[in-house]
Amino acid sequence: MPAELCELTVHIDTGRWSETVLDAVDLLVPDGKITALLGESGCGKSMAAAALTGSLPGSARITGQVHVDGEPVGGQHQWRRLRGGAVGLLPQAGVTAFRAEDTVGAQLRELEDRYRRWSFDRACAAARYPTELADLHPHQHSGGQIQRAALAAALLPEPRVLIADEPTASLDTGTAYGVWATLRRYADAGAAVLVITHDVPMLASARIADHIVLMRGGKVTATGRLTDLAALDDPYVRGFFQPSGH
Ligand SMILES: Nc1ncnc2c1ncn2[C@@H]1O[C@H](COP(=O)(O)OP(=O)(O)OP(=O)(O)O)[C@@H](O)[C@H]1O
Structure with missing residues:
Protein backbone atom coordinates (compact mmCIF):
# COMPACT_ATOMS: atom_id res chain seq x y z
CA MET A 1 0.00 0.00 0.00
CA PRO A 2 2.05 3.00 -1.17
CA ALA A 3 1.91 6.36 0.60
CA GLU A 4 2.76 9.61 -1.10
CA LEU A 5 3.07 13.33 -0.48
CA CYS A 6 2.04 15.21 -3.63
CA GLU A 7 3.19 18.85 -3.89
CA LEU A 8 2.56 19.10 -0.16
CA THR A 9 3.10 22.46 1.48
CA VAL A 10 2.61 22.80 5.23
CA HIS A 11 2.58 26.18 6.88
CA ILE A 12 2.50 26.44 10.66
CA ASP A 13 1.27 29.59 12.34
CA THR A 14 1.32 29.41 16.12
CA GLY A 15 0.33 33.07 16.55
CA ARG A 16 3.82 33.94 17.88
CA TRP A 17 5.71 32.79 14.80
CA SER A 18 4.97 31.19 11.47
CA GLU A 19 7.00 28.99 9.16
CA THR A 20 6.65 26.94 5.99
CA VAL A 21 7.90 23.57 7.26
CA LEU A 22 7.23 21.59 4.05
CA ASP A 23 7.50 23.34 0.70
CA ALA A 24 5.91 21.58 -2.31
CA VAL A 25 7.23 18.19 -1.21
CA ASP A 26 6.82 15.18 -3.49
CA LEU A 27 7.71 11.98 -1.65
CA LEU A 28 6.75 8.43 -2.59
CA VAL A 29 6.96 5.53 -0.14
CA PRO A 30 6.48 2.46 -2.36
CA ASP A 31 5.45 -1.07 -1.39
CA GLY A 32 8.14 -3.61 -0.61
CA LYS A 33 10.88 -1.00 -0.25
CA ILE A 34 12.70 0.94 2.43
CA THR A 35 12.85 4.63 1.67
CA ALA A 36 15.33 6.46 3.90
CA LEU A 37 14.63 10.13 4.64
CA LEU A 38 17.72 12.17 5.49
CA GLY A 39 18.47 15.82 6.05
CA GLU A 40 19.86 18.33 8.52
CA SER A 41 18.16 18.85 11.86
CA GLY A 42 14.96 20.89 11.59
CA CYS A 43 14.61 20.48 7.81
CA GLY A 44 11.13 18.94 8.05
CA LYS A 45 11.63 15.16 8.20
CA SER A 46 9.33 14.62 11.18
CA MET A 47 6.78 16.94 9.57
CA ALA A 48 6.84 14.72 6.48
CA ALA A 49 6.28 11.70 8.77
CA ALA A 50 3.40 13.51 10.46
CA ALA A 51 1.88 14.40 7.09
CA LEU A 52 2.11 10.75 5.95
CA THR A 53 0.25 9.61 9.06
CA GLY A 54 -2.31 12.40 9.39
CA SER A 55 -0.77 13.70 12.59
CA LEU A 56 0.30 17.25 11.73
CA PRO A 57 -0.22 19.87 14.48
CA GLY A 58 -3.65 21.49 14.57
CA SER A 59 -2.13 24.85 13.63
CA ALA A 60 -0.87 23.48 10.26
CA ARG A 61 -2.29 24.89 7.02
CA ILE A 62 -1.93 22.48 4.15
CA THR A 63 -1.97 22.65 0.36
CA GLY A 64 -1.33 19.67 -1.90
CA GLN A 65 -2.35 16.12 -1.12
CA VAL A 66 -1.43 13.00 0.77
CA HIS A 67 -2.25 9.77 -1.04
CA VAL A 68 -2.51 6.36 0.61
CA ASP A 69 -3.00 3.38 -1.66
CA GLY A 70 -3.33 5.76 -4.61
CA GLU A 71 -6.26 7.71 -3.13
CA PRO A 72 -6.17 11.19 -1.59
CA VAL A 73 -6.87 11.14 2.14
CA GLY A 74 -9.56 13.64 2.90
CA GLY A 75 -9.70 14.41 6.60
CA GLN A 76 -9.33 13.30 10.19
CA HIS A 77 -12.13 10.73 10.02
CA GLN A 78 -10.32 8.92 7.21
CA TRP A 79 -6.96 9.28 8.96
CA ARG A 80 -8.36 7.76 12.17
CA ARG A 81 -9.51 4.75 10.16
CA LEU A 82 -6.12 4.42 8.41
CA ARG A 83 -4.21 4.75 11.68
CA GLY A 84 -6.35 1.94 13.06
CA GLY A 85 -4.02 -0.66 11.56
CA ALA A 86 -3.19 0.29 7.96
CA VAL A 87 -0.74 3.14 8.58
CA GLY A 88 1.66 3.02 11.53
CA LEU A 89 4.02 5.59 13.03
CA LEU A 90 7.01 5.01 15.26
CA PRO A 91 7.41 8.52 16.73
CA GLN A 92 10.81 10.15 17.19
CA ALA A 93 10.27 10.15 20.97
CA GLY A 94 9.14 6.57 21.59
CA VAL A 95 7.73 7.50 25.01
CA THR A 96 4.93 9.44 23.30
CA ALA A 97 3.61 6.15 21.88
CA PHE A 98 2.51 5.12 25.40
CA PRO A 159 0.55 -1.85 9.19
CA ARG A 160 0.96 -1.89 5.43
CA VAL A 161 2.62 1.54 5.65
CA LEU A 162 5.20 1.92 8.41
CA ILE A 163 6.77 5.31 9.08
CA ALA A 164 9.67 5.07 11.53
CA ASP A 165 11.15 8.33 12.84
CA GLU A 166 14.73 7.65 13.95
CA PRO A 167 14.17 4.06 15.14
CA THR A 168 17.85 3.48 15.90
CA ALA A 169 18.94 6.91 17.21
CA SER A 170 19.66 5.73 20.78
CA LEU A 171 20.90 2.23 19.98
CA ASP A 172 24.33 0.63 20.00
CA THR A 173 25.56 -0.53 16.59
CA GLY A 174 24.70 -4.22 17.07
CA THR A 175 21.15 -3.56 18.25
CA ALA A 176 20.69 -0.90 15.56
CA TYR A 177 21.71 -3.43 12.94
CA GLY A 178 19.12 -5.87 14.30
CA VAL A 179 16.39 -3.23 14.07
CA TRP A 180 17.40 -2.35 10.50
CA ALA A 181 17.30 -6.05 9.60
CA THR A 182 13.76 -6.24 11.01
CA LEU A 183 12.70 -3.22 8.95
CA ARG A 184 14.29 -4.83 5.87
CA ARG A 185 12.34 -8.06 6.40
CA TYR A 186 9.17 -6.08 7.03
CA ALA A 187 9.55 -4.26 3.71
CA ASP A 188 10.49 -7.48 1.92
CA ALA A 189 7.17 -8.93 3.10
CA GLY A 190 5.45 -6.18 1.09
CA ALA A 191 5.03 -3.15 3.35
CA ALA A 192 5.85 0.41 2.34
CA VAL A 193 8.48 1.56 4.85
CA LEU A 194 9.88 5.06 5.40
CA VAL A 195 12.76 5.41 7.85
CA ILE A 196 13.99 8.79 9.05
CA THR A 197 17.62 8.49 10.05
CA HIS A 198 20.91 10.29 10.53
CA ASP A 199 22.78 7.00 10.42
CA VAL A 200 24.47 7.33 7.02
CA PRO A 201 27.38 5.00 7.94
CA MET A 202 24.89 2.19 8.69
CA LEU A 203 22.99 2.88 5.46
CA ALA A 204 26.22 2.85 3.49
CA SER A 205 27.73 -0.24 5.09
CA ALA A 206 24.62 -2.41 5.20
CA ARG A 207 22.94 -1.22 1.99
CA ILE A 208 19.62 -1.58 3.75
CA ALA A 209 17.65 1.21 2.07
CA ASP A 210 16.39 0.94 -1.50
CA HIS A 211 16.01 4.63 -2.03
CA ILE A 212 17.20 7.82 -0.33
CA VAL A 213 15.32 11.10 -0.12
CA LEU A 214 17.37 14.06 1.08
CA MET A 215 15.66 17.16 2.47
CA ARG A 216 16.84 20.67 3.17
CA GLY A 217 14.86 23.66 4.45
CA GLY A 218 11.45 22.01 3.97
CA LYS A 219 12.18 20.87 0.41
CA VAL A 220 13.31 17.62 -1.16
CA THR A 221 16.73 18.42 -2.55
CA ALA A 222 17.83 15.03 -3.97
CA THR A 223 16.48 11.51 -4.39
CA GLY A 224 18.00 8.29 -5.68
CA ARG A 225 20.02 5.27 -4.69
CA LEU A 226 22.69 5.85 -2.10
CA THR A 227 25.50 5.33 -4.60
CA ASP A 228 23.92 7.88 -6.98
CA LEU A 229 23.55 10.49 -4.25
CA ALA A 230 27.04 9.88 -2.91
CA ALA A 231 28.40 10.71 -6.37
CA LEU A 232 26.62 14.09 -6.64
CA ASP A 233 28.81 17.16 -6.71
CA ASP A 234 26.71 19.28 -4.38
CA PRO A 235 28.26 20.52 -1.13
CA TYR A 236 25.12 19.83 0.99
CA VAL A 237 24.76 16.31 -0.40
CA ARG A 238 28.50 15.67 -0.11
CA GLY A 239 28.36 16.75 3.52
CA PHE A 240 26.07 13.81 4.24
CA PHE A 241 27.93 11.12 2.41
CA GLN A 242 31.52 12.29 2.77
CA PRO A 243 31.56 14.16 6.10
CA SER A 244 35.33 14.57 5.90
CA GLY A 245 34.94 16.46 2.62
CA HIS A 246 37.02 13.96 0.65
N1 LIG B 1 4.52 20.87 16.83
C1 LIG B 1 5.12 21.83 16.13
N2 LIG B 1 4.55 23.04 16.00
C2 LIG B 1 5.14 24.02 15.30
N3 LIG B 1 6.30 23.87 14.63
C3 LIG B 1 6.93 22.71 14.73
C4 LIG B 1 6.38 21.62 15.47
N4 LIG B 1 7.23 20.57 15.36
C5 LIG B 1 8.27 20.98 14.59
N5 LIG B 1 8.09 22.27 14.21
C6 LIG B 1 8.98 23.05 13.34
O1 LIG B 1 8.98 22.43 12.06
C7 LIG B 1 10.29 22.49 11.47
C8 LIG B 1 10.67 21.10 11.01
O2 LIG B 1 10.80 20.27 12.16
P1 LIG B 1 10.97 18.70 12.08
O3 LIG B 1 10.66 18.16 13.45
O4 LIG B 1 10.19 18.16 10.95
O5 LIG B 1 12.53 18.57 11.78
P2 LIG B 1 13.43 17.28 11.54
O6 LIG B 1 14.00 17.36 10.17
O7 LIG B 1 12.66 16.06 11.90
O8 LIG B 1 14.62 17.52 12.59
P3 LIG B 1 15.46 16.54 13.56
O9 LIG B 1 16.44 15.80 12.68
O10 LIG B 1 16.14 17.50 14.48
O11 LIG B 1 14.49 15.65 14.27
C9 LIG B 1 11.22 23.07 12.54
O12 LIG B 1 11.52 24.39 12.20
C10 LIG B 1 10.41 23.01 13.81
O13 LIG B 1 10.67 24.13 14.62
Whole structure:
Protein backbone atom coordinates (compact mmCIF):
# COMPACT_ATOMS: atom_id res chain seq x y z
CA MET A 1 0.00 0.00 0.00
CA PRO A 2 2.05 3.00 -1.17
CA ALA A 3 1.91 6.36 0.60
CA GLU A 4 2.76 9.61 -1.10
CA LEU A 5 3.07 13.33 -0.48
CA CYS A 6 2.04 15.21 -3.63
CA GLU A 7 3.19 18.85 -3.89
CA LEU A 8 2.56 19.10 -0.16
CA THR A 9 3.10 22.46 1.48
CA VAL A 10 2.61 22.80 5.23
CA HIS A 11 2.58 26.18 6.88
CA ILE A 12 2.50 26.44 10.66
CA ASP A 13 1.27 29.59 12.34
CA THR A 14 1.32 29.41 16.12
CA GLY A 15 0.33 33.07 16.55
CA ARG A 16 3.82 33.94 17.88
CA TRP A 17 5.71 32.79 14.80
CA SER A 18 4.97 31.19 11.47
CA GLU A 19 7.00 28.99 9.16
CA THR A 20 6.65 26.94 5.99
CA VAL A 21 7.90 23.57 7.26
CA LEU A 22 7.23 21.59 4.05
CA ASP A 23 7.50 23.34 0.70
CA ALA A 24 5.91 21.58 -2.31
CA VAL A 25 7.23 18.19 -1.21
CA ASP A 26 6.82 15.18 -3.49
CA LEU A 27 7.71 11.98 -1.65
CA LEU A 28 6.75 8.43 -2.59
CA VAL A 29 6.96 5.53 -0.14
CA PRO A 30 6.48 2.46 -2.36
CA ASP A 31 5.45 -1.07 -1.39
CA GLY A 32 8.14 -3.61 -0.61
CA LYS A 33 10.88 -1.00 -0.25
CA ILE A 34 12.70 0.94 2.43
CA THR A 35 12.85 4.63 1.67
CA ALA A 36 15.33 6.46 3.90
CA LEU A 37 14.63 10.13 4.64
CA LEU A 38 17.72 12.17 5.49
CA GLY A 39 18.47 15.82 6.05
CA GLU A 40 19.86 18.33 8.52
CA SER A 41 18.16 18.85 11.86
CA GLY A 42 14.96 20.89 11.59
CA CYS A 43 14.61 20.48 7.81
CA GLY A 44 11.13 18.94 8.05
CA LYS A 45 11.63 15.16 8.20
CA SER A 46 9.33 14.62 11.18
CA MET A 47 6.78 16.94 9.57
CA ALA A 48 6.84 14.72 6.48
CA ALA A 49 6.28 11.70 8.77
CA ALA A 50 3.40 13.51 10.46
CA ALA A 51 1.88 14.40 7.09
CA LEU A 52 2.11 10.75 5.95
CA THR A 53 0.25 9.61 9.06
CA GLY A 54 -2.31 12.40 9.39
CA SER A 55 -0.77 13.70 12.59
CA LEU A 56 0.30 17.25 11.73
CA PRO A 57 -0.22 19.87 14.48
CA GLY A 58 -3.65 21.49 14.57
CA SER A 59 -2.13 24.85 13.63
CA ALA A 60 -0.87 23.48 10.26
CA ARG A 61 -2.29 24.89 7.02
CA ILE A 62 -1.93 22.48 4.15
CA THR A 63 -1.97 22.65 0.36
CA GLY A 64 -1.33 19.67 -1.90
CA GLN A 65 -2.35 16.12 -1.12
CA VAL A 66 -1.43 13.00 0.77
CA HIS A 67 -2.25 9.77 -1.04
CA VAL A 68 -2.51 6.36 0.61
CA ASP A 69 -3.00 3.38 -1.66
CA GLY A 70 -3.33 5.76 -4.61
CA GLU A 71 -6.26 7.71 -3.13
CA PRO A 72 -6.17 11.19 -1.59
CA VAL A 73 -6.87 11.14 2.14
CA GLY A 74 -9.56 13.64 2.90
CA GLY A 75 -9.70 14.41 6.60
CA GLN A 76 -9.33 13.30 10.19
CA HIS A 77 -12.13 10.73 10.02
CA GLN A 78 -10.32 8.92 7.21
CA TRP A 79 -6.96 9.28 8.96
CA ARG A 80 -8.36 7.76 12.17
CA ARG A 81 -9.51 4.75 10.16
CA LEU A 82 -6.12 4.42 8.41
CA ARG A 83 -4.21 4.75 11.68
CA GLY A 84 -6.35 1.94 13.06
CA GLY A 85 -4.02 -0.66 11.56
CA ALA A 86 -3.19 0.29 7.96
CA VAL A 87 -0.74 3.14 8.58
CA GLY A 88 1.66 3.02 11.53
CA LEU A 89 4.02 5.59 13.03
CA LEU A 90 7.01 5.01 15.26
CA PRO A 91 7.41 8.52 16.73
CA GLN A 92 10.81 10.15 17.19
CA ALA A 93 10.27 10.15 20.97
CA GLY A 94 9.14 6.57 21.59
CA VAL A 95 7.73 7.50 25.01
CA THR A 96 4.93 9.44 23.30
CA ALA A 97 3.61 6.15 21.88
CA PHE A 98 2.51 5.12 25.40
CA ARG A 99 0.27 6.30 28.21
CA ALA A 100 2.40 7.26 31.24
CA GLU A 101 0.20 5.55 33.84
CA ASP A 102 0.24 1.96 32.50
CA THR A 103 3.10 -0.48 32.05
CA VAL A 104 4.55 -0.94 28.58
CA GLY A 105 3.68 -4.64 28.68
CA ALA A 106 0.01 -3.97 29.43
CA GLN A 107 -0.16 -1.53 26.52
CA LEU A 108 1.55 -3.91 24.10
CA ARG A 109 -0.82 -6.74 25.17
CA GLU A 110 -3.73 -4.36 24.59
CA LEU A 111 -2.56 -3.80 21.00
CA GLU A 112 -2.11 -7.55 20.52
CA ASP A 113 -5.72 -8.13 21.68
CA ARG A 114 -7.16 -5.23 19.70
CA TYR A 115 -5.60 -6.04 16.31
CA ARG A 116 -4.96 -9.81 16.53
CA ARG A 117 -2.20 -9.55 13.92
CA TRP A 118 1.30 -9.99 15.33
CA SER A 119 1.76 -11.63 18.73
CA PHE A 120 3.35 -9.81 21.67
CA ASP A 121 6.36 -12.17 21.55
CA ARG A 122 6.86 -11.78 17.81
CA ALA A 123 6.68 -7.97 17.92
CA CYS A 124 9.03 -7.70 20.91
CA ALA A 125 11.57 -10.06 19.33
CA ALA A 126 11.42 -8.22 15.99
CA ALA A 127 11.87 -4.84 17.71
CA ARG A 128 14.69 -6.25 19.92
CA TYR A 129 12.64 -5.19 22.97
CA PRO A 130 13.63 -7.19 26.05
CA THR A 131 10.35 -8.55 27.44
CA GLU A 132 11.72 -8.59 31.00
CA LEU A 133 11.25 -4.79 30.93
CA ALA A 134 7.55 -5.06 30.12
CA ASP A 135 6.40 -4.60 33.74
CA LEU A 136 7.99 -1.15 33.84
CA HIS A 137 6.23 2.12 33.08
CA PRO A 138 7.33 4.04 29.97
CA HIS A 139 9.42 6.63 31.88
CA GLN A 140 11.34 3.82 33.64
CA HIS A 141 12.89 2.81 30.30
CA SER A 142 16.04 4.22 28.72
CA GLY A 143 15.75 6.14 25.45
CA GLY A 144 16.83 3.14 23.39
CA GLN A 145 14.59 0.72 25.33
CA ILE A 146 11.44 2.79 24.93
CA GLN A 147 12.22 3.34 21.24
CA ARG A 148 12.29 -0.44 20.74
CA ALA A 149 9.06 -0.81 22.75
CA ALA A 150 7.48 1.80 20.48
CA LEU A 151 8.66 -0.14 17.43
CA ALA A 152 7.00 -3.27 18.88
CA ALA A 153 3.82 -1.21 19.34
CA ALA A 154 4.02 0.01 15.75
CA LEU A 155 4.50 -3.56 14.43
CA LEU A 156 1.69 -5.22 16.42
CA PRO A 157 -1.11 -4.05 14.07
CA GLU A 158 1.05 -5.13 11.09
CA PRO A 159 0.55 -1.85 9.19
CA ARG A 160 0.96 -1.89 5.43
CA VAL A 161 2.62 1.54 5.65
CA LEU A 162 5.20 1.92 8.41
CA ILE A 163 6.77 5.31 9.08
CA ALA A 164 9.67 5.07 11.53
CA ASP A 165 11.15 8.33 12.84
CA GLU A 166 14.73 7.65 13.95
CA PRO A 167 14.17 4.06 15.14
CA THR A 168 17.85 3.48 15.90
CA ALA A 169 18.94 6.91 17.21
CA SER A 170 19.66 5.73 20.78
CA LEU A 171 20.90 2.23 19.98
CA ASP A 172 24.33 0.63 20.00
CA THR A 173 25.56 -0.53 16.59
CA GLY A 174 24.70 -4.22 17.07
CA THR A 175 21.15 -3.56 18.25
CA ALA A 176 20.69 -0.90 15.56
CA TYR A 177 21.71 -3.43 12.94
CA GLY A 178 19.12 -5.87 14.30
CA VAL A 179 16.39 -3.23 14.07
CA TRP A 180 17.40 -2.35 10.50
CA ALA A 181 17.30 -6.05 9.60
CA THR A 182 13.76 -6.24 11.01
CA LEU A 183 12.70 -3.22 8.95
CA ARG A 184 14.29 -4.83 5.87
CA ARG A 185 12.34 -8.06 6.40
CA TYR A 186 9.17 -6.08 7.03
CA ALA A 187 9.55 -4.26 3.71
CA ASP A 188 10.49 -7.48 1.92
CA ALA A 189 7.17 -8.93 3.10
CA GLY A 190 5.45 -6.18 1.09
CA ALA A 191 5.03 -3.15 3.35
CA ALA A 192 5.85 0.41 2.34
CA VAL A 193 8.48 1.56 4.85
CA LEU A 194 9.88 5.06 5.40
CA VAL A 195 12.76 5.41 7.85
CA ILE A 196 13.99 8.79 9.05
CA THR A 197 17.62 8.49 10.05
CA HIS A 198 20.91 10.29 10.53
CA ASP A 199 22.78 7.00 10.42
CA VAL A 200 24.47 7.33 7.02
CA PRO A 201 27.38 5.00 7.94
CA MET A 202 24.89 2.19 8.69
CA LEU A 203 22.99 2.88 5.46
CA ALA A 204 26.22 2.85 3.49
CA SER A 205 27.73 -0.24 5.09
CA ALA A 206 24.62 -2.41 5.20
CA ARG A 207 22.94 -1.22 1.99
CA ILE A 208 19.62 -1.58 3.75
CA ALA A 209 17.65 1.21 2.07
CA ASP A 210 16.39 0.94 -1.50
CA HIS A 211 16.01 4.63 -2.03
CA ILE A 212 17.20 7.82 -0.33
CA VAL A 213 15.32 11.10 -0.12
CA LEU A 214 17.37 14.06 1.08
CA MET A 215 15.66 17.16 2.47
CA ARG A 216 16.84 20.67 3.17
CA GLY A 217 14.86 23.66 4.45
CA GLY A 218 11.45 22.01 3.97
CA LYS A 219 12.18 20.87 0.41
CA VAL A 220 13.31 17.62 -1.16
CA THR A 221 16.73 18.42 -2.55
CA ALA A 222 17.83 15.03 -3.97
CA THR A 223 16.48 11.51 -4.39
CA GLY A 224 18.00 8.29 -5.68
CA ARG A 225 20.02 5.27 -4.69
CA LEU A 226 22.69 5.85 -2.10
CA THR A 227 25.50 5.33 -4.60
CA ASP A 228 23.92 7.88 -6.98
CA LEU A 229 23.55 10.49 -4.25
CA ALA A 230 27.04 9.88 -2.91
CA ALA A 231 28.40 10.71 -6.37
CA LEU A 232 26.62 14.09 -6.64
CA ASP A 233 28.81 17.16 -6.71
CA ASP A 234 26.71 19.28 -4.38
CA PRO A 235 28.26 20.52 -1.13
CA TYR A 236 25.12 19.83 0.99
CA VAL A 237 24.76 16.31 -0.40
CA ARG A 238 28.50 15.67 -0.11
CA GLY A 239 28.36 16.75 3.52
CA PHE A 240 26.07 13.81 4.24
CA PHE A 241 27.93 11.12 2.41
CA GLN A 242 31.52 12.29 2.77
CA PRO A 243 31.56 14.16 6.10
CA SER A 244 35.33 14.57 5.90
CA GLY A 245 34.94 16.46 2.62
CA HIS A 246 37.02 13.96 0.65
N1 LIG B 1 4.52 20.87 16.83
C1 LIG B 1 5.12 21.83 16.13
N2 LIG B 1 4.55 23.04 16.00
C2 LIG B 1 5.14 24.02 15.30
N3 LIG B 1 6.30 23.87 14.63
C3 LIG B 1 6.93 22.71 14.73
C4 LIG B 1 6.38 21.62 15.47
N4 LIG B 1 7.23 20.57 15.36
C5 LIG B 1 8.27 20.98 14.59
N5 LIG B 1 8.09 22.27 14.21
C6 LIG B 1 8.98 23.05 13.34
O1 LIG B 1 8.98 22.43 12.06
C7 LIG B 1 10.29 22.49 11.47
C8 LIG B 1 10.67 21.10 11.01
O2 LIG B 1 10.80 20.27 12.16
P1 LIG B 1 10.97 18.70 12.08
O3 LIG B 1 10.66 18.16 13.45
O4 LIG B 1 10.19 18.16 10.95
O5 LIG B 1 12.53 18.57 11.78
P2 LIG B 1 13.43 17.28 11.54
O6 LIG B 1 14.00 17.36 10.17
O7 LIG B 1 12.66 16.06 11.90
O8 LIG B 1 14.62 17.52 12.59
P3 LIG B 1 15.46 16.54 13.56
O9 LIG B 1 16.44 15.80 12.68
O10 LIG B 1 16.14 17.50 14.48
O11 LIG B 1 14.49 15.65 14.27
C9 LIG B 1 11.22 23.07 12.54
O12 LIG B 1 11.52 24.39 12.20
C10 LIG B 1 10.41 23.01 13.81
O13 LIG B 1 10.67 24.13 14.62
